[in-house]
Amino acid sequence: MLSQEDKEFLTWWEANNKREKKLITQLSVGLPLGLAFGFPILLSVLFRGWYKNMPYVSGSQLTVILIAVLLIIVFYAIFRMRFKWELNEQRYNELKEKQAREATITENELS
Template identity: 75%
Template sequence: MLSAQEKEFMQWWEQNRSREKRLLSQLTIGLPLGLAFGFPILLAVMFRGWYKNMPYVSGSQLTIILIAVLLVIVFYAIFKMRFKWEMNEQRYLELKQKLETEATLEEK
């Protein structure tokens, strides 16, 4: 027997699964978390005066570091949201299988 929370999840996932899978939706939801992950790195590199032993970073190196950190932010955001989508999809399929199994047992 499915709990009320599991039934709510199944209804919600049936309505939102295609919207959650789109790349733009994953970016808009995951980007703030990716920024929270990459922003401290950017601050440490851009404001390097607080750490005296840090080697000098020229302007061209700063540009490359900035691009690399932005790529890490975008990758982290997309990867995290795709992983979350896969976990929700797996949970949905397991609950659906459980519901079908219960229905066949009730018929017997």
């Protein structure tokens, strides 16, 4: 028997499956966590005075580092949200199979 939480998830996923798969939605939802992941890296490079043994970073190197950190942030945001989408899709398929099995068992018992 499916729990109330499982039924609510099935309803929600059927309504939001297509929207959650869009790249723009994945970026808008995943970007804050990606920023939380990449922002400390950026801060450690920009404020390099806290670590005395860190080599000097010139302006051209800083540009490359900024681009790399931005790519890390975007990659992390998209990868995380696609992984989350796959997990939700797998959960949805498993619950649908469970629901179909329960319906078959109920039909067999009634026969």
